Amino acid sequence: MQYEFRVTGHVSVVLAEAFPELQRVLAPRQTLFFGAVTDEAHLYGLLNRFRDLGLRVEEMRRLAD
Amino acid sequence: MLPASASAAEGGENTVVPSFGSAGAPLDPSGDPLLAATFSVPAVARCVVRRQRLLDRLTDGTNGPLTLITGPAGAGKTTLVSSWTQWATAPGPVVWVNLDCDDTPGVFWAYIVEALQRGLLGLTGDIVLPVCAGSVDHSLLVRLCSALERLPEPVVLVLDGLDKVPGREVASGLGFVLDHAGPRLRLVLTSRVDPLLPLHRYRTEDRLCEIRGADLAFTPHEVAVLLRGHGLVPGGETVDALTSRTGGWAAGLRLCALAMRGSGDADGFVRSFTASKDAVADYLLAEVLDAQPATTRELLLRVSILDRVHPELANALTGREDAERILTGLTRANAFVEPIADTRWCRFHPLFAEVLHAHLRSQRPGLEPKLHRLAARWFTGSGQAAEALAHAAAGGDWQYGATAAVQDLMIGRLLAGPDAEGLEGLFSRMPEDVPGAEPAMVAGACHLSRGDAAGCRAHLARAEHHLHGKGARPTPETQLTHALLRLLSEPYEQQHAGADASAAAEEAARHVGELMAQLPPFRIKEHPEIEVLRRHGLACALLKSGRLDDARTAFTEAVRACTAEATYLVRHQCLGRLALAEGIDGALTVAADHARCSLAVADQLCIPEPCRSGAGHLALAIVAFERGDVCTAIHHLGPAEALSDTCNDPVLMTERAILWSRVEVARGRGAAALAALDELGPSLLLWPAGRLAVARSTTALARGDHAAAISALDGAESGGPSRTVALALAHLAAGHTKTALRLVASIDDSPGLSLPDRVRIRLLRTRAAMLDGDPAAAHALLAQALDAARPEQLRRPFTEAGPWMRHLLHRSDGPLGVHAWLTAPPPDRQDDPILTEPLTGREREVLAHLEQMMSTDEIAAALHLSVNTIKTHLRSIYRKLCVSRRREAVERGRELRLL
Numbered sequence: 001m002q003y004e005f006r007v008t009g010h011v012s013v014v015l016a017e018a019f020p021e022l023q024r025v026l027a028p029r030q031t032l033f034f035g036a037v038t039d040e041a042h043l044y045g046l047l048n049r050f051r052d053l054g055l056r057v058e059e060m061r062r063l064a065d
Numbered sequence: 066m067l068p069a070s071a072s073a074a075e076g077g078e079n080t081v082v083p084s085f086g087s088a089g090a091p092l093d094p095s096g097d098p099l100l101a102a103t104f105s106v107p108a109v110a111r112c113v114v115r116r117q118r119l120l121d122r123l124t125d126g127t128n129g130p131l132t133l134i135t136g137p138a139g140a141g142k143t144t145l146v147s148s149w150t151q152w153a154t155a156p157g158p159v160v161w162v163n164l165d166c167d168d169t170p171g172v173f174w175a176y177i178v179e180a181l182q183r184g185l186l187g188l189t190g191d192i193v194l195p196v197c198a199g200s201v202d203h204s205l206l207v208r209l210c211s212a213l214e215r216l217p218e219p220v221v222l223v224l225d226g227l228d229k230v231p232g233r234e235v236a237s238g239l240g241f242v243l244d245h246a247g248p249r250l251r252l253v254l255t256s257r258v259d260p261l262l263p264l265h266r267y268r269t270e271d272r273l274c275e276i277r278g279a280d281l282a283f284t285p286h287e288v289a290v291l292l293r294g295h296g297l298v299p300g301g302e303t304v305d306a307l308t309s310r311t312g313g314w315a316a317g318l319r320l321c322a323l324a325m326r327g328s329g330d331a332d333g334f335v336r337s338f339t340a341s342k343d344a345v346a347d348y349l350l351a352e353v354l355d356a357q358p359a360t361t362r363e364l365l366l367r368v369s370i371l372d373r374v375h376p377e378l379a380n381a382l383t384g385r386e387d388a389e390r391i392l393t394g395l396t397r398a399n400a401f402v403e404p405i406a407d408t409r410w411c412r413f414h415p416l417f418a419e420v421l422h423a424h425l426r427s428q429r430p431g432l433e434p435k436l437h438r439l440a441a442r443w444f445t446g447s448g449q450a451a452e453a454l455a456h457a458a459a460g461g462d463w464q465y466g467a468t469a470a471v472q473d474l475m476i477g478r479l480l481a482g483p484d485a486e487g488l489e490g491l492f493s494r495m496p497e498d499v500p501g502a503e504p505a506m507v508a509g510a511c512h513l514s515r516g517d518a519a520g521c522r523a524h525l526a527r528a529e530h531h532l533h534g535k536g537a538r539p540t541p542e543t544q545l546t547h548a549l550l551r552l553l554s555e556p557y558e559q560q561h562a563g564a565d566a567s568a569a570a571e572e573a574a575r576h577v578g579e580l581m582a583q584l585p586p587f588r589i590k591e592h593p594e595i596e597v598l599r600r601h602g603l604a605c606a607l608l609k610s611g612r613l614d615d616a617r618t619a620f621t622e623a624v625r626a627c628t629a630e631a632t633y634l635v636r637h638q639c640l641g642r643l644a645l646a647e648g649i650d651g652a653l654t655v656a657a658d659h660a661r662c663s664l665a666v667a668d669q670l671c672i673p674e675p676c677r678s679g680a681g682h683l684a685l686a687i688v689a690f691e692r693g694d695v696c697t698a699i700h701h702l703g704p705a706e707a708l709s710d711t712c713n714d715p716v717l718m719t720e721r722a723i724l725w726s727r728v729e730v731a732r733g734r735g736a737a738a739l740a741a742l743d744e745l746g747p748s749l750l751l752w753p754a755g756r757l758a759v760a761r762s763t764t765a766l767a768r769g770d771h772a773a774a775i776s777a778l779d780g781a782e783s784g785g786p787s788r789t790v791a792l793a794l795a796h797l798a799a800g801h802t803k804t805a806l807r808l809v810a811s812i813d814d815s816p817g818l819s820l821p822d823r824v825r826i827r828l829l830r831t832r833a834a835m836l837d838g839d840p841a842a843a844h845a846l847l848a849q850a851l852d853a854a855r856p857e858q859l860r861r862p863f864t865e866a867g868p869w870m871r872h873l874l875h876r877s878d879g880p881l882g883v884h885a886w887l888t889a890p891p892p893d894r895q896d897d898p899i900l901t902e903p904l905t906g907r908e909r910e911v912l913a914h915l916e917q918m919m920s921t922d923e924i925a926a927a928l929h930l931s932v933n934t935i936k937t938h939l940r941s942i943y944r945k946l947c948v949s950r951r952r953e954a955v956e957r958g959r960e961l962r963l964l
Contacts, residue, residue, distance in 0.1 A: 007344060008344060008345075009342060009343050009344030009345060009347065009348070010341075010342045010343040010344060010347075011343070011344045011347055012343065012344075012347050012348075012351060013427070014347075014351070014423055014424050014427040014428070015344070015347050015420065015423050017423065017426060017427040018423040018426070028342070029342055031344065051137060051138060051257060052138060052415070052416070052419045053346065053347075053416075053419050053420055053423060054137070054138050054139060054316070054317075054344075054345070054346030054347075054350075054416045054419075054420070055344055055346065055347070056137070056344075
């Protein structure tokens, strides 16, 4: 499953390293994280990780494989 | 390594709670001392903004049953509630619980019960802390609810950080407590996510007050107050800019204040911050971190692996001596470091800690495991073995962790203790091939605690290889742990008469005792579970080899030794097996007592199913069956079979099969009785094999096949006097009266005869006398048999004897006048059906009216309530009594003596 997460603001490389399984692309006023998500447990784990680091997920969607 | 008590004395305030633990103060199920900090209201920092609108909402909320405060990390949830306890008037005493990440349901409820008992002197009721960390029994919640219902005044229970406790079980338990604890409980929950409670229902019932993220956001006015509290003089534009850029996010605003004060150029900071496109938390934390001196930054990064920071521990991680000064400075600057009341410990704001952790991983790759190892050694030095183990595991230093566990004698707790699951979970991640004796022993203990004795032996063999290797000088602790594991994991299989396996067990137990004597007495005193496990291991081996008398003595001693809280699990198992041994021996009254005791221990302490033993139920089944109550026996066999050790312990497996076959014989189903025995397969152990042979013979005899009854006993090498009695009975049935009498004479009054066998011998002689045409002698012998059987109400041998017995008993001059007990109906079942949830006073009233055949309308009129209310009461009565109709409810109410 490929997922894309849009997070408010630009996320630094340091914090992005907390998501080694995702790629990071900076967009205007947002950061895109995308990559393969193994299963639902992984997905919720990722969301928790965003939350714990104080990052706000604005949008999340599944990409076509 | 220093023992906990010694280090507490030397290290002064080195540890958080030196007075707990060894002193025998309350322990939570995971064995950690209940941290006083868990129950303390977090300190309110000097410059916290007084937000009257939220304080008022919270005061309103606590007038109802549930207040839910949700918001993202750093939204100011905890600060709001802690400042509310200081500045507002609560409707009653406030009981606070800080929840932790690794709280399992057992620990969670233990904390809540403990917090309530500490905070409220008026809390009554027999609430026992749950003994196993994994889960809690529903009965605990019921008892908690009823205790809360009886409170004289409202209590505000604050559960801070509910999102950290995972799982549906805790949420459903909370929901239950909310529904049943009555109006005195005012629950305040803070959480980053909505808890799995039926919030929608609470909203429609108007039982919920919510303060959500948007409410917690700072208004421009509050932002101005906050900034002024940090000694800044912001203009209106600055306030607006910061409010909109942070979205009123409390932690972000505090970071802004710090950065503004640190940079010296407040306006410049505000400009660059509002212009930056970076994520708020990311930008601000990097900003604040960069503003710190290098030494502070290094310290912050290094201590980010910890939940709580102690200055000396921080020194150990940085290799410097300045941690105390730096931490005090950070606390004073309100920089997300807060001291833990009355200790030298402090903790970081969770958001700050997470981001620091990310910085550590990124800037110092590879350093994290090393830091964990350093922390493990510091915790060992300060006597906090559990923390040390957790860090050793996190650092992947299994050799160190396993050695520490063995040296600290923690293996006994892994097998018997309340924190068994936690320790096992910790070490279950250990790879199988970590070299060294201690890791092998720990891996073996993990296998044993899952009931896999063979796996344990494989690891012990590996450990022995290391222990006997060149230059190995095992410490007394290592030797003791090894000997104890050997004692507990050996199968003590005795396949041939002569090779006495129980003697080997006695030798092993003696060896453990000798090793214990080599350790200082206070250490053994700190670990009562070792002695208990030693006695338990020996007793089980004695039972396996059929030495019933010795096993009964050993189990009794083991039960007597189980006084400490850490040994209740073994107490439950020992009592069950003691009852089983007594049941087999025919001591039915004490067997029933001990079996009930075993079940009561399990229920009171909420021992979860996987750890429970089926021995108690099995013993009750045997008692009921020997007393002639087949239905009750079947009734007890069900729960016995549901528990795992009934299906993998050789003795329990055998006894279960034998009992089933006897039940089937009693029901007249001979083929099914044989099938029950055949299903089991041959037993590896001598004594159970002998018991099986006797059971086969008895079954064959009941089917009238005396040739098979005799041949069934041919192969049996042992079986002791039981086998001889069975053989004699078979010969008697085959018409070889003389052989039967000769056989019986050879074992008469042998010390190993059980009560049922003694009675059977007398009945055999009675029959022989009758066949011999000597009714007077027959009557005298029958009277002897009845006298022997009466104290234990042992009926089954008389039923089994055959139809001739009935003729003898029912003759006009028969003994039934004196021995009416023999044909009396089975005694009332002792285990009255119990009510899992008590009926409320109203529900009892409604039930009483139901008994008078009143309609819903009539009851409503009589009680001055609405019809709908009565219907609601009826529904909960039905649910609590597990019935679906009025008539059934009344009947069940009478059964339970509610009417």
